[in-house]
Amino acid sequence: MCTKCPSTLLLLFFLVAATESQAHSFGVVYTLPLPFWLYAWGAVAALVTSFLVLIFVDRDRLLTREGRVCDISDTTIIKLVKRWQLLKLLKLLSLGSLLFCIATGFWGVRNPYGNFNMTFFWIVFVLGFSYVTVVFGNLYAVINPWQFMIDILARVRPSLLRGCVRYPSFLAFWPALILYIGFIWFELFAQSGPSALAVLLTGYTALNILGVALIGRHNWFEYCEFFGVFFRLLAVMAPIDYKPSDTHGGGGHLRLRMPFSGVLAEPPQQLSLLVFVLFMLSSTAFDGLHETVVWKKLFWLDFYHGFLQYWTDTNPFVAFAAMSRLYSYWQGLCLLLSPFLYLLVFASFIAAGKFITKSPVPVKVLLLRFSYSLLPIALVYHVAHYYTLIQTQGIKIVSLVSDPFGWGSNWFGTANWLQRVFIPDTSTTWHVQLALIIAGHIVSVYVSHVLALRSFVTSRNATLSQLPLLVLMLVFTVSGLWILSQPIGS
Structure with missing residues (x-):
């Protein structure tokens, strides 16, 4: 047997565990009814279509509609x-x-x-x-x-x-x-x-x-x-x-x-509030990503074979304890840096829009001006990732309120209510998540376009400034759906 046999066995065990793991956010093994690329292209088409429609909507109508x-x-x-x-x-x-x-x-x-x-x-x-x-x-x-x-x-x-x-x-x-x-x-x-x-x-x-x-x-x-x-x-x-x-x-x-019209109101004046918004988005994305097989393979296999084995031990079983400690540090560091990584990406696309339009407005001002356009995305990410918890565990509050300490009490006569384990239908869950992600990004495209019309003198410059942000929205949409479609690893 080769000298890397322990590592090979560990890899095989990991892959077997991955094939038996639960589909992300579901609770049972689930295979998408259609290939993922079809969902991705469908989402891209929906966003691009919504952007094209907004281009031809009257400028004055868009600028006055949210003021009611x-x-x-x-x-x-x-x-x-x-x-x-x-x-x-x-x-x-x-x-x-x-x-x-x-x-x-x-x-x-x-x-x-x-x-x-x-x-x-x-x-x-x-x-x-x-x-x-x-x-x-x-x-x-x-x-x-x-x-x-x-x-x-x-x-x-x-x-x-x-x-x-x-x-x-x-x-x-x-x-x-x-x-x-x-x-x-x-x-x-x-x-x-x-x-x-x-x-x-x-x-x-x-x-x-x-x-x-x-x-x-x-x-x-x-x-x-x-x-x-x-x-x-x-x-x-x-x-x-x-x-x-x-x-x-x-x-x-x-x-x-009007719903979401508050997003178009006074923008934040502090960079710290923008980073807070970005963390609302990045923390949810990280929560989904850090449970996936892909994320765990990156650290436990790719990083280990690439360089960590020389810091820990070439025998993966001996290195396991040290790798576990490093993994906890790695996870915490990624969570801490996630909003600043998103800030760098967001600023890059905002700067690209400024460059295309040759706008004299500073990048920081544009960053703050467009920051609330990310809130609908943060919202739908949050709902898509977690709403099933309300269906499965949230309804248990009806019984827990009668026996809050777990002592066998029945204060309001509901201690035995809703005891059946409720598992949401996986197909319904996936398609609800798909609809939420797409809808949230369409709202963000709309908000960004209205903010661009306010920020740039001509409709042409407003449209040009939105091309980089449209690309960013497409990246967010596809990556968000991809994370939700991934199997989780133990």
Whole structure:
């Protein structure tokens, strides 16, 4: 047998495991009904067609369509909400849910599927509330549990809201981005259970209190509390626009508008917020990619045979422990660098559009101006990758709410409801994902074209500037579908 026999056996084992692994995002082995290249070309054709259609739409019609809004602050429904103090009830429910997640994490069962806090936090809040925000606007700005907790504490110590240090303007949204990256790392790599989640929520609660005490309520929740920034960006796409009052007493302004029209409103002024948007996109793509066979073969086979065997050991079985440590570092580094890689790519295509049109507008200004055009893509990536979790595990919250600690309770008589394992139809899942990815990119093409019409003097230059971005959208579309179509490896 050859000297590389152990490595060959490892390769064979890996390939066998890959053929038996689950299709990505599905849960059972699934073979696409048509070759992938047909789906890819179909998606490309849909995007190119939508771009060509937009070219021939009247410029004035595109520039005025998104400006239609309707103020609903004084409608009967809103008055009833205020009269019945439903927002206060939602605030209490939000804070109570946070404290309950902490309590069940510390004193409930260790089984993540039998503990209330895992399903409620990861599925109902992180996933479900994201989709609620896209429909109903920035409700989180009203019911933020940490902000409500701070307001309660401020009744005892009003100086807490002012802080004691001036917030440096150069930090902008970088603290929120750092916390967001850390949160995604915890989600992907910490392999946490209920108790670890309870510790995380307790620590984040303490961090919010400390942050407000340090730099003040407004600055902390505007620039540093990453859930607030995350939901605020999602709410930009919502048909309901809510602007909370600057004071902690409540109030605000409520309007109805065209869906996604908020993306065309005032662009961000800080590069850090653009990188935050890019991480919303890159983290989801990375989450899908890092589970695939292709990604794992790249490190465990290609990198190992290429150079890592000389740093670890030429015997792959002996090198396994060291390779595992390097793999964890590699994964974390790729996650950390992903938004900056996307920034480099995005800036390159924006610069190409500037070069074609010979525009005098600086690249940084164009970057910020077009940054929100990526939000629809980030949204559909998020939904396509994770929506099945709501179908499979999210519905379990009905039974978990009656037995949140896993002690065999039945508080509301629903502890035995929806116990059947629900596996979504794989063909339906794939085609829903396909439709979502294509639809999101078509919306982004539309948004980019409208922004280009605003940014360039003539329609011709606006169209020319969009050719590089159209290519980028095509790359995002095909790569997103490719990741979803890949089998996952153990």
